[in-house]
Amino acid sequence: MAKISIDPITRLEGHGKIEIFLNDEGEVANTYLQIPELRGFEKFCEGRPVEELPRIVPRICGV
Amino acid sequence: MAKPKLALYWAAACGGCDVAVLDTNEKILEIAAFGDIVFWPIALDFKYHHVRAMEDKSIDLCLFNGAIRSTEQEEIAKLLRAKSKVLVAFGACACFGGIPGLANFTTREEILQRVYKEAPSNSNPEGTLPQVKTKVPEGELDLPDLFESVQTLEQVVPVEYFIPGCPPPSDLIVKVVDLYVTGKMPPVGSIVASDKTCCDECDRVKEEKKVARFYRPHEITTDPKKCLLEQGIICCGPATRGGCGMRCIKANMPCRGCFGPPAGVADQGAKMLSAIASIYQGDTPEAVNKMLDEVVDPAGTFYRFGLPDSMLKRKKVAKVQGK
Numbered sequence: 320m321a322k323i324s325i326d327p328i329t330r331l332e333g334h335g336k337i338e339i340f341l342n343d344e345g346e347v348a349n350t351y352l353q354i355p356e357l358r359g360f361e362k363f364c365e366g367r368p369v370e371e372l373p374r375i376v377p378r379i380c381g382v
Numbered sequence: 383m384a385k386p387k388l389a390l391y392w393a394a395a396c397g398g399c400d401v402a403v404l405d406t407n408e409k410i411l412e413i414a415a416f417g418d419i420v421f422w423p424i425a426l427d428f429k430y431h432h433v434r435a436m437e438d439k440s441i442d443l444c445l446f447n448g449a450i451r452s453t454e455q456e457e458i459a460k461l462l463r464a465k466s467k468v469l470v471a472f473g474a475c476a477c478f479g480g481i482p483g484l485a486n487f488t489t490r491e492e493i494l495q496r497v498y499k500e501a502p503s504n505s506n507p508e509g510t511l512p513q514v515k516t517k518v519p520e521g522e523l524d525l526p527d528l529f530e531s532v533q534t535l536e537q538v539v540p541v542e543y544f545i546p547g548c549p550p551p552s553d554l555i556v557k558v559v560d561l562y563v564t565g566k567m568p569p570v571g572s573i574v575a576s577d578k579t580c581c582d583e584c585d586r587v588k589e590e591k592k593v594a595r596f597y598r599p600h601e602i603t604t605d606p607k608k609c610l611l612e613q614g615i616i617c618c619g620p621a622t623r624g625g626c627g628m629r630c631i632k633a634n635m636p637c638r639g640c641f642g643p644p645a646g647v648a649d650q651g652a653k654m655l656s657a658i659a660s661i662y663q664g665d666t667p668e669a670v671n672k673m674l675d676e677v678v679d680p681a682g683t684f685y686r687f688g689l690p691d692s693m694l695k696r697k698k699v700a701k702v703q704g705k
Contacts, residue, residue, distance in 0.1 A: 320520050329427045332397040334454075340520035348520050355454050355526050357512075358394050359493035361501050363484040368678045370599050374638060375686075378481040381398020381549065382424075 320348060332382040386442035388413070389421040389433075390472075391462055393455035394482040394532065395448030399473035400424040402549035403445070409556050416563055417442070421462075430458070436465045443562060445472040445545075449482045449690065450533045454526035463539040474548040474640045476535040477573075478650075479690030481548070483532045484682065486689045486696035490530045530699060532690045544573040548640035548687060551626055575625030579644045580637050581617075583624035588612065591661040596676035610636045611661070616683060621647065621654035638686045649693045651684035 326336040334356040342348040360379055367375060392400060400422070404410060413419075420441060421428045444466035450456050463469055474480040485493060498504065498511050516523045535541055545558055558574050561567050568574065576583060588609045597614045604610060610617040610631070617636035623644045630637050643650035658680075662673050677683075685692055 322521060326430055327423050329423045329429075330425065332424065334392075334423075338523060349518070351518065351523055353523060353525055356394065356452065357493070357497065357528060358451070358482040359485045359488065359497065362488050362493045362496040365496075366487070366679060367484075367682050368598065371638075371679070371683070371686075374635070375481060375484070378396045378398065378548065381396035382401055 321345075332380055384418075386417040387420045387440060388417040389419070389441045389444040389462065389466065390424075391421065391444065391446050391448075391458060392423065393446070393448030393459065393476070393535075394451045394480075395473070395475055396481075397424060398549040399445075399447035399475075402473075402547075402552050403555060405552040406556050406559075407552075409559065413559060430461075433458075433461055433465060438464050439467050441466040443468045443470070445470050446535055447473040447476050447549075449475040449479050450529075450535060450538050451482060451485065451531070452526040452528050456529075456538055457526075459535060459538050468542045469535075469539065470543045470545060471535040471541045472545050473550055474546055474642065474687045477544045477546045477691070478642045478688035479532050479534050480640075480687050483685075483687065483689040483691075485532050487682065488697065489699050490528050493528075531696045534691050537690070542570050543567070544642075546573060546575050546623060546641040547626055551629065553627070554625060573623065573642070573645075575623050575641055577645045578624045579620055580622040580624045580626065580628065580631075580641065581611075581619035584609070584619055584628050584631055586610070586631065592663055593661050594663050596658075596662075596673070598678060604634065606634055616658070616677060618650075618654055618684065618686075620657040621650050621684070638683070640687045642688055642691070650688045651681070651692055651694070654684040655680070 321341040323339040324336060328335040328337060334354065336353050336355060338351045340348045360376065364372060364375060390400060419426060421433050444462050446462060446469060450459055471477045475482055494511055498506055499509050512525055514525055514527050586609045587607050589612060591612060593614050595614055596616055599615065604613050604615060615636050618639040619637040621643065622637050622639040623641040626641055639650055643653060647653045
């Protein structure tokens with residue numbers, strides 16, 4: 320199937336790409352949004368002192 | 383004469399560095415007048431295929447923020463290196479690994495398990511994990527692969543300049559832009575910040591560096607005019623490059639090292655450990671054990687922004703595939 324890729328998506332915070340699959344008539348058969356990033360805050364915050372979390376987790380999103 | 387071409391990119395990042403550039407306020411208009419920004423995902427709609435189509439070294443200046451921890455981030459770092467005359471590691475993540483570098487205290491596997499399976503808010507009954515290739519009825523989808531470890535930009539491609547900070551202060555960004563525009567950049571390889579430590583530049587009253595015990599912030603009320611370290615609050619100022627304007631200290635928060643190690647120091651955490659040990663009173667085994675109890679999460683505090691850049695690099699893993 321023909322495919323249009325929007326990579327990267329822009330003018331927002333974060334990474335993403337959109338794949339648009341077109342059928343033979345050129346209509347949209349399906350569209351997928353993918354997030355090609357992972358940093359792991361959910362795991363690496365474990366073991367940090369609780370009073371430090373307000374200084375670590377704002378770095379999830381600086382916007 | 384054609385205007386210089388500028389690019390900004392974010393790898394394992396939060397957007398804070400891009401916002402810091404925007405926070406130069408009216409200076410951004412001067413930047414836009416001075417150069418053509420040819421790639422900047424937060425603000426402009428250029429795609430990767432536009433960058434791939436550029437001639438090598440056609441980008442005059444590329445500010446690259448974010449750490450490298452996926453195949454896509456490494457690929458784009460190499461792409462922008464090829465297309466750029468000057469590549470700048472912009473911000474603590476690109477310079478030292480940054481907060482995402484804390485992932486080097488854990489493993490890729492532990493992260494995936496926690497994020498996709500164990501986290502209490504998850505609903506993932508089939509235990510699905512992200513895959514590099516996924517078949518869908520219409521075709522196939524690709525995702526980048528995660529590396530075992532987080533790396534700095536320089537560990538992946540050569541870099542001309544380093545602008546530290548989480549994020550770099552907007553006035554430092556303005557200063558660097560002025561240097562670039564007037565052709566007065568410092569020697570290649572420079573870290574564009576102060577040659578002194580944050581501690582040197584701090585204007586708090588310093589008396590004698592002798593500490594009887596360390597406290598966690600809820601255990602004491604500090605005097606806002608006196609050195610935090612001397613009051614028993616762990617402050618990474620002695621092991622951190624200056625140039626940030628003491629913005630954390632001014633908010634009555636101790637330094638956590640986002641400007642990286644000072645000039646001439648190879649390992650920020652080791653420097654900090656040495657600073658702590660040298661000011662603590664008592665050298666008996668009991669005193670040492672007492673100190674160890676009082677310093678909470680030393681590795682995560684002394685290497686908060688710089689684990690990938692340090693001599694430690696990461697926690698040991700039994701088997702490492704790839705990086």
